Amino acid sequence: xxxxxxxxxxxxxxxxxxxxxxxxxxxxxxxxxxxxxxxxxxxxxxxxxxxxxxxxxxxxxxxxxxxxxxxxxxxxxxxxxxxxxxxxxxxxxxxxxxxxxxxxxxxxxxxxxxxxxxxxxxxxxxxxxxxxxxxxxxxxxx
Ligand code: FES
Numbered sequence: 001x002x003x004x005x006x007x008x009x010x011x012x013x014x015x016x017x018x019x020x021x022x023x024x025x026x027x028x029x030x031x032x033x034x035x036x037x038x039x040x041x042x043x044x045x046x047x048x049x050x051x052x053x054x055x056x057x058x059x060x061x062x063x064x065x066x067x068x069x070x071x072x073x074x075x076x077x078x079x080x081x082x083x084x085x086x087x088x089x090x091x092x093x094x095x096x097x098x099x100x101x102x103x104x105x106x107x108x109x110x111x112x113x114x115x116x117x118x119x120x121x122x123x124x125x126x127x128x129x130x131x132x133x134x135x136x137x138x139x140x141x142x
Contacts, residue, residue: 005120006112013041013113016072018086020051020061024121032121037104039113040075040086046113048104049089053077055096060084075101 013019018040025035036051036059051059055077061067063078074092075084082094089101107114 002107002116003118004107004109004112004114004116005118006109006114007037007039008113010041010046010108010111010113013039013046014072015041015043016086017041018068018072018075020059020067023115023118026119026121035120038075038101039106042072042087045087046106046108047087047089048106048113048115049101050104052102053079053082053096054091054099054101055080055082055094 007021007023008019018038020036020038023035023037024032027033038049038051038060040047040049051061053060056079058077058079060075060077066076066078066081068075072086074086076082077084077094080095082091082096084091084101089103091097091099091101104118105116107116
């Protein structure tokens with residue numbers, strides 16, 4: 001069975017929206033490396049991509065406000081303004097026209113958007129407080 005790693009819930013990304021995450025992945029030598037990814041949504045389908053422009057490898061979300069167009073049709077690289085389809089990652093205009101973002105396989109599992117079989121490091125950048133970490137409260141009545 002494949003290992004799943006939940007990165008967020010489906011309701012956290014609206015139709016026509018995109019969200020970036022910085023995870024940590026192990027390289028061939030076992031060293032932890034930052035791994036920025038994007039998750040986009042069109043209708044009820046979700047798409048994952050490595051957050052690296054095929055032109056010069058920069059993160060698409062480095063320039064605030066230029067990452068996603070207002071109608072949620074395409075992603076933009078803020079550096080030289082390449083534009084990418086939200087669902088395919090295909091660059092349709094810009095210096096890397098004809099190339100595409102590297103896809104990341106996603107699986108929806110019980111309302112969670114999950115990565116499949118990725119060799120993540122322990123510190124994955126998504127540390128969430130454990131709800132069970134709160135001390136239990138004992139109620140004592142007279
Ligand atoms: S680095 Fe993205 S278009 Fe040049």
